[in-house]
Amino acid sequence: MPEQPREERLAAAFVELATTLTGDFDDIHFLRTLSERCVELLDIAAAGVALAVPWDGRAQVTGSDARVRSLERNGVDWGEGPCQDCLRTGNPSEGIALDHPAASAAWPRFTHRARRLGFHSVAATPLRVRDEVVGALSFFLDGPGTPDSGQLRLGRALADFAAIPILQQRELRRQMRLTEQLETALESRILVEQAKGALAQRRRITVDEAFALLRDHARSRRRRISAVAREVLDGTGELSLSEPAEPAEPAEPAD
Template sequence: MTATLGALHERLAGVVLVGRELPEVLTEIVQISRGVMPGADATSITLIRDDRAFTAAYDGQIAMDADELQYERGYGPCLDAGRAGELFVVHDMATEQRWPDYAVHAAERGVGSSLSVPLPFQGATIGALNNYAFRSHAFGDADVALGEEVAAFVAIAVGNAEAAARASDDVLNMRRAMASRGVIEQAKGILMERYKITAEQAFTLLTHASQRHNVKLRDVAEELTTTGVLAGA
């Protein structure tokens, strides 16, 4: 078990998080997870956004099929793990009673057992790591320990991607703000020269035009710098 955990940590440490799209990162992680977890024949990651669940990555078609069965019904071990933050093991899908309708259809597709591990993120749960096996009773304590390690790393990857997205949005918003400020300053200069007024008076003219026509201040300024026309003047 210690050797397997060590191998898992070594492989996860080699996953590059920066400069890659999240689906690509998560696909690599599920491939690693499936490779080191003794009981798993297929692995997937379910993410939940605004109460909508979707499979962000998978390795093995049966994982996607089993995930979709749960999404169609609105319940199942992976959804309940993702929503409640609890770990669920289905030892024998053929006799499972907690999600009977799902279990029947999953067993028909060849799922014998499953392990669903919640993804913890900043005190909440954002989804689940789902592991499926063709045989029953495939998942034991060693699989649970490995699954929890992988789930923690998935949460780090998702958090890193969200932080990068926020940073990108911040940069974009800053650039937009700088562009808006630039065109407004240019428009003020035009009005100051045209009417021999102060910067404050020029800004007042722009804001009044914006309010009268219910148009953004930047758009009023851009029209003036482009056409020389001040709206309403």
């Protein structure tokens, strides 16, 4: 069966990547697919991806095969390699032979490991949306030469395409977390207001006095006031709706 023309393979790759954006989107699965298509379309030996994780400070990695996934994990541990440079600077790393002194000077451990894995040269480009870098994509050759300008242009186009859904999913997750936080805060506020009203009514005190009672009880036990309020309403906590009985006065001694 004859091989598809490159243009058709490129169109198919974009369609495949686009279809993964529906349903339960998985960043790493999406980026592994991206790296595999880079190998097919750019005629390279392997491709790796490092995904920036702002809330963790440590990039997640994947790649087209086990060799490059292991190498990119090493790069994260060492803070070395073209992907790590892209994440730090936001600038692409042009193709460089791994036996060149500049590669060993910039990434000594990464370069040594990459050469042992059979790679000869590497380049990388950021996954960027405007000024925000969300990751980096690396391209490896295992034969003479370095990735040429045509390979790099196509690689950058794929990286630019991939960056958009990654950023959109992060914004969606941020909005979902914010909504959950607001819902939790509203629920806590309602519980506290209900407990204040119940305490004020049953103990015949003001609402402000009831709130002070809740607050002081929570502080003394280092608990959230909403948790104390829930227990007051459920009747399961130490602080009850009924006013505690006053201690009995000691009996007067008999004459």
